[in-house]
Amino acid sequence: MTTPLLELKDLRVGFKDAEGNWAEAVCGIDLSLDPGKVLGIVGESGSGKSVAMMAFLQLLPSGARVDGHARFMGEELIGMPASRIRRIRGKDIGCVFQDPLTAFNPVIPIGKQIAEAIRLHDRSVSQRDAIKEAERLLEMVSIPQPARRVRQYPHEFSGGMRQRAMIAMALANRPRLIIADEPTTALDVTVQAQILDLLVDLRKELDIGLVLITHDLGVVSGIADEIAVMYSGRVVERGATEPIFYETAHPYTSALIGAVPTIDEAKPLDPIEGTPPSIFARPPGCSFAPRCKRAQDKCRSNDPALEFQGATASACHFPMNGAFRAEIQ
């Protein structure tokens, strides 16, 4: 068995509120990703999916408390000294963020920002060569006229071009893993597909593992090898992509699938009623119970554990085991 590229074990992230009470935004998640594979993490805003990834990269603002384990190529990242994790960030793990306009520094030319990513990890590269390399990277992500573009500022790029440049920057040091946090959410719908294709093609070509964080199941459906669905700081269902869609066990997953628009059938979208609970006031039992159409008394008192029930692992007392479509309608 190969060492997983990334392995999270009981990862927990806590924050303090204004009164000093601790609450967990991520309450113990287990995930693993093999080299060169794609893991999709899906969930609503506030489900803890981005926080979990930023936590083991030590990119959360100070004040967050991170516990548990996160191993990257066998090496523990939690508690790793800042000076050592810096050598992994941007080198072995690249990040693509949601809004490329704010994620780039507005007063520094794009080329210089990419060059910085290179030179931070290899001081022997001259600024000149780094800019040349930035040019090549821009060309790799299909940005026309890269020689002109490297000298331009972020505001001179279109949204899609900026995200391409962001991908180029994440790839600058040939990482083993890319963490893409809602990489297409801030983009026009027409551009989203192009950016996804680019990300997937380059990933395949360079044999890079990818964690794709999104709130849109449709985004990961054709790309991910595995999918983890998160709700209120927990993984509620996890499995290979096909069974997640066709042998869904968790009612939340099925509700998410119901909320994906299709062009084949002219059916109204089925929204999920209500909002996720605040991390400071989670209900006892299953966090999804207040919004779940199948919830019973047991769900409101006992919190289900994540375990294999059929083709996927799910945290539900009453898994649906693929029979959901008929039941939901």
Place this chain on the structure above:
Amino acid sequence: MLAYVIKRLIAIPFLLLGVASVSFMLSQMTKGDPLAALVPERMMSNTEVVAAVKAEWGLDKPLPVRYAAYLGNLVQGDLGTSFATRRPVAADIAQRLPATLELVVCAMIVGTTLGLSLGLLSAKYRGSVVDSLARMVALVGSSLPIFWSGLILLYLFSVRLSIVPGTGRLPARVDPPPDVTGFYTIDSLIAGDLSLFLQSIAHLALPAFVLGWAVTGIITRLVRSSLIEGMAQDYARTARAKGAPEHVVLINHALPNAMIPLLTILGFTFAYLITGAVLTEAIFSWPGIGSYAVRAASSLDYPAIGGVTIVGSVAFLLANLLTDIGYAWANPRIRVH
């Protein structure tokens, strides 16, 4: 950008016309009698003398005529003749402005260097002792009145410790360098006189520090808050995700963004100091615009008051223009427009 600068330059004369008019009207509205500056006390009862003086200075003419004459002279660069010095105001100002400019430029260098360093320190070590210390040094500078801090420092460093010389621009019996720029530091270098240069620097040091320290507070606070804000931005997270250590995020990413508000404050501060260096000039017997303005105001020397007002306005307008140009340099987002 060039078109913008030209547009702004064209607007300056019109703005000055407004400033000149307002300053003229205001000085006409004051209750004081400028004759007091022109006619000796004991001649005041002599109507002939008073009438002659009034005629000589044009004070017998109706207001609109005086206003028109004032503007007419102004357009030709004639600011009138000072009641007190009996010299053209323009000449007085030309003689004194370089002294003020030299002082203010040095004070700005001191204030910016101190403010940037303290701001960087307190942002880097925010919440620590270093932060508190840096902020205290800055706060003390802007809270202490200059007439107090100036006198104390003068007493301490000049009288007691003899580290710096006393007041004035040069020692009493030393001739100034041949006039080229009016800046003694530069002119002495042009003349190739190194000892004169060192003497002028020594005389500048304390007043420039006192004035610079006074503006350090506002610069420190601005730099600190902009840097802390910048360190929480998405681009700072991106830099960290690239593997940048905190000091690189601070210097390479937060600082260039902090330059934008800093330039605005620097431009404003510079213009403000041109006419706001009064107290420093008074304490250090600095023959600049500030002391001239005080004298002009206390003796109702209308032409001199008007002249100083106009110089101050020009300084403000030019500083604003330079700020805008600097702003475009620091902020590429507005450069293209």
